[in-house]
Amino acid sequence: MRLGAGLLRGAGSLFRPPAPARPRALVYERHGEPADVLQLKDLELGELGGSEVHVKMLAAPINPSDINMIQGTYALLSDLPAVGGNEGVGEVIEVGSHVTSLRPGDWVIPGDAGLEENPSNQMLYQSYPCKSAVPKHSSSDGAEAELYISHEAADRVDGTWRTDAVFTEEKLVKLPGDIPVLCAATLSVNPCTAYRMLCDFETLGPGESVIQNAANSGVGQAVIQIAGAMGIKTINVIRDRPDLQKLVDRLTALGADYVITEEMLRKPEMKELFKKVPKPRLALNCVGGKSATEMLRLLQHKGTMVTYGGMAKQPVTAPVSALIFKDLKLRGFWMTQWKKDQAHNKDRLTGMIQTLCDLIRKGQLSAPACTEIPLKDYQIAIEASMKPFISAKQILVM
Amino acid sequence: MRLGAGLLRGAGSLFRPPAPARPRALVYERHGEPADVLQLKDLELGELGGSEVHVKMLAAPINPSDINMIQGTYALLSDLPAVGGNEGVGEVIEVGSHVTSLRPGDWVIPGDAGLEENPSNQMLYQSYPCKSAVPKHSSSDGAEAELYISHEAADRVDGTWRTDAVFTEEKLVKLPGDIPVLCAATLSVNPCTAYRMLCDFETLGPGESVIQNAANSGVGQAVIQIAGAMGIKTINVIRDRPDLQKLVDRLTALGADYVITEEMLRKPEMKELFKKVPKPRLALNCVGGKSATEMLRLLQHKGTMVTYGGMAKQPVTAPVSALIFKDLKLRGFWMTQWKKDQAHNKDRLTGMIQTLCDLIRKGQLSAPACTEIPLKDYQIAIEASMKPFISAKQILVM
Numbered sequence: 001m002r003l004g005a006g007l008l009r010g011a012g013s014l015f016r017p018p019a020p021a022r023p024r025a026l027v028y029e030r031h032g033e034p035a036d037v038l039q040l041k042d043l044e045l046g047e048l049g050g051s052e053v054h055v056k057m058l059a060a061p062i063n064p065s066d067i068n069m070i071q072g073t074y075a076l077l078s079d080l081p082a083v084g085g086n087e088g089v090g091e092v093i094e095v096g097s098h099v100t101s102l103r104p105g106d107w108v109i110p111g112d113a114g115l116e117e118n119p120s121n122q123m124l125y126q127s128y129p130c131k132s133a134v135p136k137h138s139s140s141d142g143a144e145a146e147l148y149i150s151h152e153a154a155d156r157v158d159g160t161w162r163t164d165a166v167f168t169e170e171k172l173v174k175l176p177g178d179i180p181v182l183c184a185a186t187l188s189v190n191p192c193t194a195y196r197m198l199c200d201f202e203t204l205g206p207g208e209s210v211i212q213n214a215a216n217s218g219v220g221q222a223v224i225q226i227a228g229a230m231g232i233k234t235i236n237v238i239r240d241r242p243d244l245q246k247l248v249d250r251l252t253a254l255g256a257d258y259v260i261t262e263e264m265l266r267k268p269e270m271k272e273l274f275k276k277v278p279k280p281r282l283a284l285n286c287v288g289g290k291s292a293t294e295m296l297r298l299l300q301h302k303g304t305m306v307t308y309g310g311m312a313k314q315p316v317t318a319p320v321s322a323l324i325f326k327d328l329k330l331r332g333f334w335m336t337q338w339k340k341d342q343a344h345n346k347d348r349l350t351g352m353i354q355t356l357c358d359l360i361r362k363g364q365l366s367a368p369a370c371t372e373i374p375l376k377d378y379q380i381a382i383e384a385s386m387k388p389f390i391s392a393k394q395i396l397v398m
Numbered sequence: 399m400r401l402g403a404g405l406l407r408g409a410g411s412l413f414r415p416p417a418p419a420r421p422r423a424l425v426y427e428r429h430g431e432p433a434d435v436l437q438l439k440d441l442e443l444g445e446l447g448g449s450e451v452h453v454k455m456l457a458a459p460i461n462p463s464d465i466n467m468i469q470g471t472y473a474l475l476s477d478l479p480a481v482g483g484n485e486g487v488g489e490v491i492e493v494g495s496h497v498t499s500l501r502p503g504d505w506v507i508p509g510d511a512g513l514e515e516n517p518s519n520q521m522l523y524q525s526y527p528c529k530s531a532v533p534k535h536s537s538s539d540g541a542e543a544e545l546y547i548s549h550e551a552a553d554r555v556d557g558t559w560r561t562d563a564v565f566t567e568e569k570l571v572k573l574p575g576d577i578p579v580l581c582a583a584t585l586s587v588n589p590c591t592a593y594r595m596l597c598d599f600e601t602l603g604p605g606e607s608v609i610q611n612a613a614n615s616g617v618g619q620a621v622i623q624i625a626g627a628m629g630i631k632t633i634n635v636i637r638d639r640p641d642l643q644k645l646v647d648r649l650t651a652l653g654a655d656y657v658i659t660e661e662m663l664r665k666p667e668m669k670e671l672f673k674k675v676p677k678p679r680l681a682l683n684c685v686g687g688k689s690a691t692e693m694l695r696l697l698q699h700k701g702t703m704v705t706y707g708g709m710a711k712q713p714v715t716a717p718v719s720a721l722i723f724k725d726l727k728l729r730g731f732w733m734t735q736w737k738k739d740q741a742h743n744k745d746r747l748t749g750m751i752q753t754l755c756d757l758i759r760k761g762q763l764s765a766p767a768c769t770e771i772p773l774k775d776y777q778i779a780i781e782a783s784m785k786p787f788i789s790a791k792q793i794l795v796m
Contacts, residue, residue: 075723288718310718317715320686320708323730325473330728332721 025162026378026396029081031072034382038070038084040375043164050098051169055108059185059372060088060160062385062394063218076336083159085396086110089175089184090165099169108172109188110158110165111339111349163375163398170346173353179360182367185395186218191356191365193308193335194222198230201304201331202282206231209277211295213237213262214286214311216247218368218393221254223284226356228255229364233277237265237291254366265294274298282306289314296322304329370395423560424776424794427479429470432780436468436482438773441562448496449567453506457583457770458486458558460783460792461616474734481557483794484508487573487582488563497567506570507586508556508563509737509747561773561796568744571751577758580765583793584616589754589763591706591733592620596628599702599729600680604629607675609693611635611660612684612709614645616766616791619652621682624754626653627762631675635663635689652764663692672696680704687712694720702727768793 023043030037048054066085068074092106102108158165175184197219204210210227214220215236227234236251238244240261248259258273281302283295286309296305296318305328307316322328342348359365369392373381381394421441428435446452464483466472490504500506556563573582595617602608608625612618613634625632634649636642638659646657656671679700681693684707694703694716703726705714720726740746757763767790771779779792 075719293713307718307721309722315691315715315717316721317713318728319713320705320730321473323705323714323728324707324732325730325735327730327732327735330716330721332718332723332725334722334725337723337725 021163023162023164024375025083025159026085026375027081027083028070031070031077031080034067034070034084034386035379038378038382040378043162045164045166048094048096048166049168050096052096053092053099053102053108053167053169053172054094055090055165055167055172056093057088057090057160057162057165057398058107059181059395059397060085060162061186061189061370062381062396063087063189064385066161067382067386078159083162085159085161087186087189088160088396089181089187090160093164096169101169102172102174105177107175107177107184108167109175109184109353110160110167111171111173111188111346161375161378161396173346173350175353176357176361179357180367182370182372182395183360183365186367186370186393187353187356187360189335190218190368191222191226192352193219193333194226195352195356196335196338197284197306197308197333198223198226198232198282200333201306201329204230204232204282207233207278209233209235209257209280210282210284211235211237211280211298212284212286213291213295214309215251215256215259217286217309219284219286219308221251221368222365224251224254224256225365226359228257229359229362233257235260235273235277235280237262237295262291262294265291265298270298279303284308285316286311288312288316292316293318296328299326299328302327302329304331306331306333308333368393372397374398419561421560421562422773423481423557424483424773425479425481426468429468429475429478432465432468432482432784433777436776436780438776441560443562443564446492446494446564447566448494450494450564451490451497451500451506451567451570452492453488453563453565453570454491455486455488455558455560455563455796456505457579457793457795458483459584459587459768460779460794461485461587462783464559465780465784476557481560483557483559485584485587486558486794487579487585488558491562494567499567500570500572503575505573505575505582506565507573507582507751508558508565509569509571509586509744559773559776559794571744571748573751574755574759577755578765580768580770580793581758581763584765584768584791585751585754585758587733588616588766589620589624590750591617591731592624593750593754594733594736595682595704595706595731596621596624596630596680598731599704599727602628602630602680605631605676607631607633607655607678608680608682609633609635609678609696610682610684611689611693612707613649613654613657615684615707617682617684617706619649619766620763622649622652622654623763624757626655627757627760631655633658633671633675633678635660635693660689660692663689663696668696677701682706683714684709686710686714690714691716694726697724697726700725700727702729704729704731706731766791770795772796 023045024040025043026038027041028037065074069077070084089107089109092102092104092108094104095102210232212220212223215238224234224236234257236256236259238247238259238261240263251259279298279300281300283299283305285292285295285305285307288310289312291312299305316330318330356365371392372395375396375398378396381396385394421443422438423441424436425439426435463472467475468482487505487507490500490502490506492502493500608630610618610621613636622632622634632655634654634657636645636657636659638661649657677696677698679698681697681703683690683693683703683705686708687710689710697703714728716728737747754763769790770793773794773796776794779794783792
């Protein structure tokens with residue numbers, strides 16, 4: 001399923017009363033394997049503060065970084081106990097008396113959140129397999145058996161795997177109401193990462209090219225589509241696999257201009273490719289190791305490689321001469337950090353969301369292949385999300 | 399010897415007639431070991447063109463990149479036969495009728511030159527041991543036993559290891575006449591590289607710090623002095639050696655704030671250092687391999703490492719997480735490319751030279767330790783320049 005064909009916003013939702021069911025959340029009180037430590041717990045929602053918004057979550061994906069945060073291996077961790085999940089879409093149920101920009105029925109996504117660096121600083125020196133995410137804080141009172149969201153703590157208990165949440169107004173980004181819910185639920189990490197990496201490091205014009213590995217990842221698929229909409233040619237590198245042609249066809253259907261395997265990347269035949277398309281000035285690296293070094297070799301002089309993941313669990317290695325004589329630039333990108341850096345300039349975030357929603361409406365950007373699973377069946381979703389070569393994103397629906 | 403105590407410009411030089419001795423140059427007609435392929439040959443200087451300048455070279459250093467160019471292993475190579483050397487200072491002897499900015503007696507350094515990429519493209523993918531240089535072109539007529547400089551070819555026969563040269567006016571940068579000749583002869587590569595790396599990648603204010611390896615290299619010593627003049631603290635990494643304290647003392651005398659060995663760089667005791675000085679936002683890497691990775695570990699979030707050499711003949715390796723979560727930037731610098739990029743903006747080059755000359759006059763920037771050797775004894779100088787752990791730069795004096 002390419003297009004988010006799941007829940008569409010009901011026309012009558014503006015007038016729908018808050019769901020009577022008791023609010024619940026997927027909580028972990030210690031780090032460990034998600035299947036072991038996640039528990040579905042009742043939440044107590046207190047009275048709404050003046051600048052607060054009660055949001056009923058509609059859908060929230062399970063991203064690799066969510067898993068790593070629960071395992072305690074991510075660069076940023078929540079205080080415990082914490083609610084899992086860092087992305088999703090919700091509907092506004094009720095707004096505090098000072099809230100001006102939102103009203104009941106609006107769709108919202110959590111914008112940014114406070115960050116807490118993983119105290120195990122060493123994390124920063126391991127190759128890291130996961131993609132960007134929006135880590136959040138949680139209540140630090142680990143003694144509570146039932147998670148109580150006080151209004152004071154509301155901005156620190158932000159996990160998205162829950163039926164209900166209370167956010168302060170400024171932490172929410174309003175979405176247009178006419179996009180598929182699965183697009184909305186998966187918009188704020190992967191498509192935003194793809195968009196920023198395509199726009200912020202090199203200024204590429206129509207006809208120019210970008211090369212990326214892990215091209216079938218969530219970010220990779222968004223890159224194919226957003227670059228396509230910008231007229232930028234994509235050279236997409238994937239791992240060889242038994243059903244290779246099927247994946248090539250799927251990426252081509254998304255708009256991929258060229259799809260090659262890691263093995264082809266090393267071959268002299270690549271020269272033929274560059275008779276058809278200019279050498280890239282931008283490379284997007286989610287793998288590391290040899291794959292990254294090979295992409296560097298194909299970059300134009302003064303080009304940039306942006307690393308946003310390290311699936312191979314190997315560092316990025318650049319020949320000294322590529323830095324000196326080719327003047328290549330090696331950068332990194334992390335959506336979480338970008339959002340933090342833009343905390344006082346919410347317009348950039350909302351502008352980007354608007355642009356991406358326009359692409360969705362025009363059919364130029366679709367949700368990744370998704371499997372929708374009810375929140376209560378989270379164990380199935382978690383298990384599926386941790387399988388290798390997974391081709392569908394697990395989405396919890398509330 | 400720290401200060402260039404060699405030739406000082408004679409007060410009467412303005413009125414000195416051109417040297418009567420026959421012009422000579424150190425020529426190589428094929429690539430190979432410098433001792434084998436370099437020959438001191440007579441030059442024939444033709445009549446001076448209107449926009450040309452006859453320069454009598456005073457002194458020219460032997461840089462590592464000069465050796466690599468002769469060996470044919472550098473990223474840029476001259477057409478053969480070529481005159482060796484890419485840096486030096488000369489005195490104007492005669493100017494063409496259209497020359498307005500220079501007159502006899504002026505001191506000049508060659509500014510920029512045409513570039514020819516090494517046809518062995520693979521070069522760009524080897525770790526590269528040499529520092530920046532200004533490679534030049536030469537006459538391409540390999541059949542001539544005696545190198546004849548036609549005026550048409552003058553701008554392509556730019557090597558500095560010669561008694562006389564003809565340059566077009568725009569290729570020369572005028573130097574103030576009151577700095578030591580050894581400073582002038584060694585100004586356009588190492589101090590310029592140090593200056594640009596300190597200024598162009600991070601904006602460092604007084605009290606902030608920079609870390610560099612190969613701190614006793616020509617660039618390293620210039621970094622210590624220029625950073626010192628800017629109020630920037632330097633953390634200087636050197637290889638352990640038998641006479642370590644002597645080198646530490648020498649660098650400290652130059653103004654080095656902290657001098658540590660590669661081994662110390664890896665130790666937890668480094669924490670103590672950062673109680674005294676802020677973590678660096680800029681790292682200058684002339685080594686590669688482990689040394690570069692260790693420097694990355696000490697950089698502040700969002701800091702930059704600039705690679706300008708690869709003495710360890712190992713690539714630069716960055717943990718994926720350092721790029722993503724620490725947002726470190728990996729860049730390269732090559733003075734040759736910078737000069738080429740500024741070809742239409744000579745003011746930036748002359749402005750930098752002026753700034754560096756000011757530092758020299760104030761005693762804040764000295765020439766590296768030098769050994770002056772007459773051009774005719776070039777074999778001795780070449781041999782000395784290729785010894786490991788060399789502590790003095792060989793300067794040919796004409």
